[in-house]
Amino acid sequence: METWRLDTDEGERRVFVRFADDEVAEGRTPDLDLERAEFELSFDSPRDNTHSAIVPLASVKRVLLGREEITEPVPDDVLRKVALHFWDGEVVKGLLRRVPERHRNGMTLELLTPEADRAEVYALPYHALKAVFFLRSWDTRPPQLQTTGNQRQWTLPRQDAPLIELLSEIRGLRGLRHRGQISEVEYERRRSRVLAKI
Numbered sequence: 001m002e003t004w005r006l007d008t009d010e011g012e013r014r015v016f017v018r019f020a021d022d023e024v025a026e027g028r029t030p031d032l033d034l035e036r037a038e039f040e041l042s043f044d045s046p047r048d049n050t051h052s053a054i055v056p057l058a059s060v061k062r063v064l065l066g067r068e069e070i071t072e073p074v075p076d077d078v079l080r081k082v083a084l085h086f087w088d089g090e091v092v093k094g095l096l097r098r099v100p101e102r103h104r105n106g107m108t109l110e111l112l113t114p115e116a117d118r119a120e121v122y123a124l125p126y127h128a129l130k131a132v133f134f135l136r137s138w139d140t141r142p143p144q145l146q147t148t149g150n151q152r153q154w155t156l157p158r159q160d161a162p163l164i165e166l167l168s169e170i171r172g173l174r175g176l177r178h179r180g181q182i183s184e185v186e187y188e189r190r191r192s193r194v195l196a197k198i
Helices: 163-178 184-196
Strands: 012-019 024-029 038-042 052-056 060-069 080-086 091-096 106-112 118-125 129-134 144-148 151-155
Touching: 012 038, 024 052, 106 129, 163 184
Parallel strands: none
Antiparallel strands: 012 024, 012 060, 024 038, 038 052, 060 118, 080 091, 080 129, 091 106, 106 118, 144 151
């Protein structure tokens, strides 16, 4: 896993922690071990009053351990489509090319974007994760019979997201950015994904 770390400094790993209430903390940890029920997190920012914290895994939704851009094509035969279903209703889709590592209190997995252009390694506490579903295809809706003149053919339905849902998703992203829970770069990346659905 060392190659997937965001960076290390004297045995510490830089991580992004997303708590169950969607608060986000960035810091360093020397001892994130999913065999234990907690870990220590040190903060780098001199602006904050807090310099470290003991974080119970029970308060964590997921921890980003590392991120890497993928420049080489990944063979399709090693990729598996998955959907991570969290208890709060969030669903994260992606591709796995390695088997998740299971531990006493959670699992670590490398999740590639559906486009297979970026990989992120997560530590996922079991209490936050409902299930990792392995998918046959991204669209699970049944095919529809379309009739055009004398021709009939089965097609998959278009993915139309209601505009109101998309606008509320952008509003939620603006709130996260305003509260400093995501960076400007992360906001723009997520916003462009939402706008691509229109």
